[in-house]
Amino acid sequence: MSRRLASTCIKLIFYLKYKNAVPRSNTKIEPKLLPGDLAIWLFIFMELLVFGIFFMVYAVMRIQNIEQFNYYQLTLNRELGAANTLLLITSSYFIVKAVHAVKANNIKNCIYWLYAALAGGLGFLILKTWEYIDKFSAGISLSTNTFYMFYLSLTIFHFMHVILGMLILFAIVIKAKGGAYSAENYIGVETGASYWHMVDLVWIILFPLVYIMR
Amino acid sequence: MKYESQGIAKMYFIAAIALFVGQILFGVTMGLQYVMGDFLFPEIPFNVARMVHTNLLIVWLLFGFMGSAYFLVPEEAERELYAPWLAKLMFWIFLVAGALTILGYLLVPYARLAELTMNDLLPTMGREFLEQPTITKIGIVIVALAFIYNIGMTVLTGRKTVINVVLLTGLVGLAVFFLFSFYNPDNLVMDKYFWWFVVHLWVEGVWELIMASLLAYVLIKVTGVDREVIEKWLYIIIAMALISGLVGTGHHFFWIGTPDYWQWLGSIFSALEPIPFFMMTLFAFNVVNKRRRDHPNKAAVLWALGTAVMAFLGAGVWGFLHTLAPINFYTHGTQITAAHGHMAFYGAYVMVVLTMISYSMPLMRGQKAANVTAQKIEIWSFWTMTLSMVAITLFLTAAGVMQVYLQRYSADPLPFMVVQDKLAVFYWLREVAGLIFLSGLFLYLYSFFAKGEEVKLVEE
Numbered sequence: 312m313s314r315r316l317a318s319t320c321i322k323l324i325f326y327l328k329y330k331n332a333v334p335r336s337n338t339k340i341e342p343k344l345l346p347g348d349l350a351i352w353l354f355i356f357m358e359l360l361v362f363g364i365f366f367m368v369y370a371v372m373r374i375q376n377i378e379q380f381n382y383y384q385l386t387l388n389r390e391l392g393a394a395n396t397l398l399l400i401t402s403s404y405f406i407v408k409a410v411h412a413v414k415a416n417n418i419k420n421c422i423y424w425l426y427a428a429l430a431g432g433l434g435f436l437i438l439k440t441w442e443y444i445d446k447f448s449a450g451i452s453l454s455t456n457t458f459y460m461f462y463l464s465l466t467i468f469h470f471m472h473v474i475l476g477m478l479i480l481f482a483i484v485i486k487a488k489g490g491a492y493s494a495e496n497y498i499g500v501e502t503g504a505s506y507w508h509m510v511d512l513v514w515i516i517l518f519p520l521v522y523i524m525r
Numbered sequence: 526m527k528y529e530s531q532g533i534a535k536m537y538f539i540a541a542i543a544l545f546v547g548q549i550l551f552g553v554t555m556g557l558q559y560v561m562g563d564f565l566f567p568e569i570p571f572n573v574a575r576m577v578h579t580n581l582l583i584v585w586l587l588f589g590f591m592g593s594a595y596f597l598v599p600e601e602a603e604r605e606l607y608a609p610w611l612a613k614l615m616f617w618i619f620l621v622a623g624a625l626t627i628l629g630y631l632l633v634p635y636a637r638l639a640e641l642t643m644n645d646l647l648p649t650m651g652r653e654f655l656e657q658p659t660i661t662k663i664g665i666v667i668v669a670l671a672f673i674y675n676i677g678m679t680v681l682t683g684r685k686t687v688i689n690v691v692l693l694t695g696l697v698g699l700a701v702f703f704l705f706s707f708y709n710p711d712n713l714v715m716d717k718y719f720w721w722f723v724v725h726l727w728v729e730g731v732w733e734l735i736m737a738s739l740l741a742y743v744l745i746k747v748t749g750v751d752r753e754v755i756e757k758w759l760y761i762i763i764a765m766a767l768i769s770g771l772v773g774t775g776h777h778f779f780w781i782g783t784p785d786y787w788q789w790l791g792s793i794f795s796a797l798e799p800i801p802f803f804m805m806t807l808f809a810f811n812v813v814n815k816r817r818r819d820h821p822n823k824a825a826v827l828w829a830l831g832t833a834v835m836a837f838l839g840a841g842v843w844g845f846l847h848t849l850a851p852i853n854f855y856t857h858g859t860q861i862t863a864a865h866g867h868m869a870f871y872g873a874y875v876m877v878v879l880t881m882i883s884y885s886m887p888l889m890r891g892q893k894a895a896n897v898t899a900q901k902i903e904i905w906s907f908w909t910m911t912l913s914m915v916a917i918t919l920f921l922t923a924a925g926v927m928q929v930y931l932q933r934y935s936a937d938p939l940p941f942m943v944v945q946d947k948l949a950v951f952y953w954l955r956e957v958a959g960l961i962f963l964s965g966l967f968l969y970l971y972s973f974f975a976k977g978e979e980v981k982l983v984e985e
Binding site: 348350353354357358360361364365368453454460461464 | 797
């Protein structure tokens with residue numbers, strides 16, 4: 312009995328280990344797990360770690376100050392938040408179109424879609440700035456209370472990431488104009504797109520967490 | 526050595542090592558004063574010894590960084606240094622200014638030094654690590670500007686690589702943040718707040734860029750691994766260092782009178798500060814494992830790997846130990862901080878400069894690598910210094926834990942000086958470890974003069 316179990320285990324391990332193995336040949340076909348450069352995924356992972364810790368701390372503090380959090384949450388502008396969510400998701404869609412375009416060797420369209428994605432980011436920044444002006448002119452600062460401290464630091468930290476993401480996309484536009492990308496070489500566009508999706512993903516968690524969930 | 530002007534690094538490195546010896550001599554003196562309070566009193570009181578110990582450290586590391594930059598940048602930029610004469614001139618200015626400052630600390634009372642150097646015109650003295658007379662600070666700025674002009678012009682008119690651009694960014698940051706040392710507001714909270722802009726944003730900000738680029742350079746040279754791979758690592762490491770390190774300044778703002786939110790921001794961001802150091806360790810071992818050649822300079826490879834490991838332990842682990850606000854509430858300003866300071870400075874910055882020296886010195890002396898005997902001695906000195914620094918850190922950590930308990934955590938806390946007496950055994954052990962470190966340093970010095978069989982060169 313135990314021998315059969317052991318042999319089944321070994322078979323299972325071998326199966327798991329080699330199920331994705333590609334037969335050796337001269338052509339290089341490797342299963343590609345992640346689009347873009349592996350380095351950006353390391354970076355994305357670390358960014359998510361930072362935001363993850365931030366979200367966890369937020370959750371713990373919310374439990375400890377639930378009334379304060381629920382009360383002041385109502386002062387946030389949900390409509391602007393929702394509009395911003397739409398802007399970022401749409402912008403993410405545009406970046407997908409840009410990747411498709413470059414894969415089809417249509418560099419001109421790729422650049423247009425990149426501009427469209429950038430416009431989405433810019434729209435986000437404008438709405439967010441409007442929201443901040445509203446809050447700051449009401450005298451709200453990091454020191455006002457715990458809720459506003461988290462609201463401001465989380466959203467400003469994310470705001471900086473939108474700017475960084477836009478800088479990356481802008482660098483890709485410049486490279487694309489210089490003829491750096493083609494249907495064979497589009498890894499740079501995918502890399503930027505992956506980062507842009509991360510910026511979007513973080514907001515999709517941040518928005519309900521801070522603005523909506525009660 | 527490909528470019529003649531790289532040789533300028535040699536004088537900088539010699540000065541750096543000489544000042545390093547001075548720093549350690551004052552270190553062991555002060556270590557003894559912990560347990561024998563009147564040792565060398567009144568000639569060298571504890572506060573003066575401490576000031577000299579920390580100031581010499583900073584000055585020799587700056588010499589080390591400048592020397593490293595002068596060696597690295599021409600080769601990366603593929604051209605001679607923009608103005609070699611300026612580099613030589615600045616060397617002497619910096620050395621004389623540094624020596625005069627240290628002599629000033631030792632020969633006249635600090636208050637008299639302030640008077641003599643007309644500190645009242647623009648008061649900047651009297652703050653930990655920034656004790657230098659205002660005139661010395663102005664000198665540092667002039668030297669830094671000339672240095673950055675020289676390095677900057679070399680990079681801008683030559684080949685720009687990720688390594689030299691990151692290094693230049695770090696050096697510019699170093700100069701810019703030093704300017705906060707001239708800002709000396711009357712409000713003590715504001716004073717401390719901006720004081721950290723120099724201290725923290727140096728060692729946990731821009732210096733990390735310098736360190737990462739120096740390490741990357743040496744690793745490219747000794748392993749022959751593709752530049753592209755190393756540059757990618759460099760990008761991720763510096764991005765992470767800046768993301769965690771800039772807001773991480775907040776971990777110094779917990780108890781100095783700044784708003785409460787710093788306890789959160791400081792804790793969250795600085796908890797992530799070990800990540801770039803951990804990545805540096807992964808990076809170094811990864812690259813060495815994938816090496817395309819076995820470089821004859823074994824000592825330099827060892828220093829490079831040692832830097833990555835010790836920086837992670839000293840800066841990363843020992844920093845994390847007391848970076849969260851609820852823990853730091855009890856530990857701030859105790860021997861835990863001293864433990865962290867020693868291992869972090871040694872592991873990150875001392876070792877990276879020694880890595881550069883180890884790699885470049887033989888080249889500047891017309892060899893590919895030091896001879897077999899010299900390398901053996903250097904490797905011995907590596908282990909002696911590194912292990913004794915681990916011992917110093919552990920003894921100070923033990924002292925710190927006990928101090929926190931007796932002085933701050935127990936049901937009836939004891940006064941500071943009573944607790945200090947109880948820690949004497951750890952201070953004695955630390956002093957012994959310090960003396961072993963000093964002997965390791967002498968071994969290191971001897972390695973430059975040891976004669977022996979030349980290394981065998983493997984065809985690349």
